[in-house]
Amino acid sequence: MATTISSNVTRPEPQALKRAIDALAARFGNRLVTSQAVREQHAHTTTWLPTQPPDAVVMAQETADIQDVVRICSANRVPVIAFGTGTSLEGQVNAPAGGVCIDLRDMNKVLEVHAEDLDCVIQPGVTRKALNEHLRDQGLFFPIDPGADASLGGMTSTRASGTNAVRYGTMRENVLALKVVRGDGEIITTGTRAKKSSAGYDLTHLFVGAEGTLGIISELTIRLRGIPDTIAAAACSFETVAGACQATILAIQTGIPVARIELLNAAQVKACNSYSKLSLPETPLLLLEFHGSEVEVAEQSKNFRDIAAECGGGDFTWTTKPEDRTKLWQARHDAYWSVKALRPGDSIGVVATDVCVPISRLADCVTETEDDLKRLNLLSPIVGHVGDGNFHCSLLCDVNNKDEMARGEEFMHRLVERAQSMDGTCTGEHGIGQGKQKYLKAELGPEALDAMRALKHALDPQNIFNPGKIVPAA
Amino acid sequence: MATTISSNVTRPEPQALKRAIDALAARFGNRLVTSQAVREQHAHTTTWLPTQPPDAVVMAQETADIQDVVRICSANRVPVIAFGTGTSLEGQVNAPAGGVCIDLRDMNKVLEVHAEDLDCVIQPGVTRKALNEHLRDQGLFFPIDPGADASLGGMTSTRASGTNAVRYGTMRENVLALKVVRGDGEIITTGTRAKKSSAGYDLTHLFVGAEGTLGIISELTIRLRGIPDTIAAAACSFETVAGACQATILAIQTGIPVARIELLNAAQVKACNSYSKLSLPETPLLLLEFHGSEVEVAEQSKNFRDIAAECGGGDFTWTTKPEDRTKLWQARHDAYWSVKALRPGDSIGVVATDVCVPISRLADCVTETEDDLKRLNLLSPIVGHVGDGNFHCSLLCDVNNKDEMARGEEFMHRLVERAQSMDGTCTGEHGIGQGKQKYLKAELGPEALDAMRALKHALDPQNIFNPGKIVPAA
Structure with a gap:
């Protein structure tokens, strides 16, 4: 008998699962893998969610392979989970009801x-x-x-x-x-x-x-x-997050077509200084990139320099030389590793989460988030795709420390509520997966969830495609 | 009893329709209109499709009005058709099964x-x-x-x-x-x-x-x-459509951020010369607009001039002065009226249609379309949003001339087939409405139509929202 895990996730009947796996083995030979290690690799998730491996993995090589896996799974009502590189962050590749993972890495033409x-x-x-x-x-x-x-x-x-x-x-x-x-x-x-x-x-x-x-x-x-003729990189420190955000708003409002504009908060700059042996002022930093002709990027850089000065920006550095560009952006490239290095240890996890708000609210959102981290005594540098109002927290927590984990969860929950209260979203780019289902209703209302459920049922009436993701159980 | 007009369009039961209109009259008073003239105004369509008026029109003033119309119509299974300004081109506001039109013009805040x-x-x-x-x-x-x-x-x-x-x-x-x-x-x-x-x-x-x-x-x-600091307008004539398209491709490939790039074919330029008293060379013409700072638009214009010269472009004119910009773009602004003026007469209709192809195929598509017009002895100037591979034909036909109308229909049909055979679409911006339903299957295949039908049924199980549009009967 099929086991219902929650109202939208049902484990297949053991007999049906066996029939499916037998049929897949007959069709795919050693491209069907059921070893524990491979199954676990395919359910990797960098959240606090438990790893939930599929029952089997098929290494697909062409479209016909996908079609056959889906047909066999569908006939037996067995879940099918697509797998690319496993770098999703909200449990998207987990298999809460088991089923068959289709590994698509060999379909790389x-x-x-x-x-x-x-x-x-x-x-x-x-x-x-x-x-x-x-x-x-x-x-x-x-x-x-x-x-x-x-x-x-x-x-x-x-x-x-x-x-x-x-x-x-x-x-x-x-x-x-x-x-x-x-x-x-x-x-x-x-x-x-x-x-x-x-x-x-x-x-x-x-x-x-x-x-x-x-x-x-x-x-x-x-x-x-x-590929643009010329790429310029630029960097500018600000006294406050508000200043950096205001400069970003003005740049976008005046139509400077920035290609990249990244905010590192003071904690992130500090981590980068330590990890990458830099000596940046330990205040909010904006890193920028401009794409265009030589004349264009020069003008864009100059215009941004003027805006930055108006908004309390410090020294403005810019360059078009590849090696200097790399140096200028070093802090950003090493951001993840610099966070890891802040607190080494096997039991220390980095949980990445993201929210996105209208850019006018970004400074408030980041500043209140920093205050919350202080209040909860937690460590989480912040990096933002600030031109879009999108930012990431990289929360460091000791998974063996229950109290710290509880505070971490409280922090994440409040972060989402804060973004939503500012007319923002619980995720700008990481997706809903398993981790953020509980926030969808507050963000869009029950009618949107009804619509999503109706769409899911319309296109996947058997609920075999990656069940238990995005749409929460009714 | 409800009358089935085609498998996806059913006229409501007369009693149900009466109940709905009575309820709407009670709720909306004189904001419910059932006069013939007003109903016909709301089914205006600039295609060859017949005008199909709704049974009644409600002038909505706020969201609650829309909600109440929908509730009343839904309870009686009466169609609801939204109406903005009635400028759609494929019969989108027609009411093939009657029903209630919601006029939203007063919701203009x-x-x-x-x-x-x-x-x-x-x-x-x-x-x-x-x-x-x-x-x-x-x-x-x-x-x-x-x-x-x-x-x-x-x-x-x-x-x-x-x-x-x-x-x-x-x-x-x-x-x-x-x-x-x-x-x-x-x-x-x-x-x-x-x-x-x-x-x-x-x-x-x-x-x-x-x-x-x-x-x-x-x-x-x-x-x-x-609003950009500076707007520059430019114009350049080409010997051939291919030259104009090649210049467009190069401009986009090299990253010139053109804001507008419009192609007028020789027939359209001729019509404009005659209507707007211009003396443009009667060959394909590109009209451009650049947005940015003074420096940026100057550079963009200069770069485009070089590209145009490479592609057989003639004199390149550009200006940032508002009055000169208007003059340069005069031909484009008057395009529609210039077509109308080509062939005056009460029985002469202008039918606008659009297709869109990958830009590499645009020159072929336009040239073959011009050849087809010659072969069929039809008159249809062509204007293209050439940066997107999208172009319009404004076909002039005498609606009383059966033979000409038949040739016109053949032309339109072949135009769509040509665009689709070039990996393009039957409509870049006018929509499907009633007029282009017959082309969807050839473009996307039966599976896409299945999906569209499933989505329609999932979100509108009663089929009350603008029935008979987009998705063809199964």
């Missing part, structure tokens, strides 16, 4: 590059670094950079973004069309290579950010950009 | 402007000109310009765009969140004011472009931009 149209067609397992490597000779790049070398299928499914989003948008703005394997194994085509279309419901955007709960993405058509 | 966040909250009946008038003093504007002074609710529902889309995106990229009245009269909130979010399914984009078939938009949060 760039199928077509259309340089004149600035688009390309790829398989879902292509990672962003591999893609940019492939494109470089043609003077093209894909701008979305979520930090990890994630797969494009995964980035699409979590609606990822990162440091470049302020200029180039998120996955939402950069996916043109998808092919998606649906429950009966047939393939839905969501769009064409036309840059814009008014042809019917926007199926593309329904699958972007759906975290694999509505079908499995088997092919993507995405937008590309020309 | 700008509710909040958040200058620092570059967003605002508005009612659906606000028109784009009224909005820009409202915003001007704050140095802000809303960039989407579909030509007509359409309502923002309508523009959202057709996923409209226009001349500025190449730089600023379409409605798809510029709607942050919506409030939508669903079938039971309750309101779905689709998002927050955060600029980006990964919080669950993208409900916002499901309603953008849904043509009122999934619910009625009662409030919109949209993105704004700062």
Whole structure:
């Protein structure tokens, strides 16, 4: 008999699961893996959520593999979970009801590059670094950079973004069309290579950010950009978070097309100084990047310098030399490791979480968050994609210290409530997964959840696609 | 008994319709209108489709009005059709099954402007000109310009765009969140004011472009931009459409952030010369607009001039003076009227249609379309939002001439097939409405249509919202 774990997650019947795994073994031979170690690797999650491994993993090599896995699982009502690189942060690849994980890493071909149209067609397992490597000779790049070398299928499914989003948008703005394997194994085509279309419901955007709960993405058509002639990096320290945010607001309002604008709060700068042997003033820091022609980036830098001065910014440094750019951005590149180094130890976990608010509220949101950390005696440097109002906390907690863990949970909860009370969202780019389901209702209301449940049921009536994610149990 | 018009359009039972209209009359008094003239005004359509008026029109003044209309209609299974300004082009406001039209023109308040966040909250009946008038003093504007002074609710529902889309995106990229009245009269909130979010399914984009078939938009949060410091206009004639398209491709590839880039084919230039007393060379013409600082627009213009010269462009003229800009763009502004003037007469109709292809195929698509017009002995100047690969034909036909009408239909049909065969779409910005339903299956396949039908049924199980639009009968 199937075991209901919660009202929206049901373990398959053991006999049905066995039938499915037998059928998959017959079809895939040693590309079906059931070893404990491999199953656990595929349920990696960097949250406080427990690891919930699938019952088996299939290494897919082509679209037909995905179709067959889905058909076999569907016939037996066994869950199917898509896996790219496992770098999602909210338990998206966990298998709370078990089932079959489809590992898409071998589906890593760039199928077509259309340089004149600035688009390309790829398989879902292509990672962003591999893609940019492939494109470089043609003077093209894909701008979305979520930090990890994630797969494009995964980035699409979590609606990822990162440091470049302020200029180039998120996955939402950069996916043109998808092919998606649906429950009966047939393939839905969501769009064409036309840059814009008014042809019917926007199926593309329904699958972007759906975290694999509505079908499995088997092919993507995405937008590309020309590599800019000149890239300038800049840095400027501010006395206060408010000053840094005000400079960002003015830069965007006056139309400076910043490509990146990252805030490191004082705690993060301190951590970077220590880890990367820098001597930055230990106050809020803005790191910027400008893309364009030589004349353009020079003007953008100059204009931003004037704005920064108005907003209490200190020395403004900018450069177009690659090695100096790298140095200037060193602190940002090492941010994660600098946080880890703050508190070494096997039992110390770094939990990354993100929220996003209207930019006018960002200074308040960050400052109140800093106050809360002090009050709760917790350590969490803050890094923000400040042009979008999006910031990350990297909370350090000793998982063996119950009291600290409780305070950590309280902090995370209050962070989300704070962002939502400022007309923001519980996640700007990490997704809902398992970790943030409890916040959706407060953010959008019960009617939006009804709609999401109706959509899930409409496209996945058997609830086999990544069950237990995004939409909370009714 | 209810009358089934086609498998997805059913006229309400006469008794149920009467009950609904009586209830609406009791609730709305003289804001419920059933006169023939007003009903016909609300089913205006500039296609060859017949006008299909609703049974009644309610003039809504606030969200509660929409909710009550929907509740009354839902209880009686009577269709509800939203109406903004009636400028849609594919029969979107027609009422093939009768029902009640909700006229939203009086819901025209700008509710909040958040200058620092570059967003605002508005009612659906606000028109784009009224909005820009409202915003001007704050140095802000809303960039989407579909030509007509359409309502923002309508523009959202057709996923409209226009001349500025190449730089600023379409409605798809510029709607942050919506409030939508669903079938039971309750309101779905689709998002927050955060600029980006990964919080669950993208409900916002499901309603953008849904043509009122999934619910009625009662409030919109949209993105704004700062009015650029300097605007430059430019014009350049080309020997061939291919040359003009190649210049466009290079401009976009090299990252010139053109704000507008419009192609007028030779027939359109000829029409403009005649109507606006201009003396432009009667060859393909590109009209451009650059937005930015003085330095930026000067550099952009210069860079484009070099590209144009490489691609066989003739004299390149550019200016930042408002009166000269207007003169340079005169031909584009008068395009519609110049077409009308080509062939006066009561029985002559102008049917506007649009397709969109990858930009690398645009020259082929336009040239083959011109050849087809010659072959069919038809007159249709062409204007293109060429940076997006989107172009319009304004076909002149004598509605009393059966043979000409048949050739016109053949032309339109072949135009769509041509665009689709080039990996394009049957509509870049006009929408599907009634006119283009027959092309959806060829474009996206039966699986996409299944998905669209499932979504429609999930969110509108009674099929009361604008029935008979977008999704063709199964």
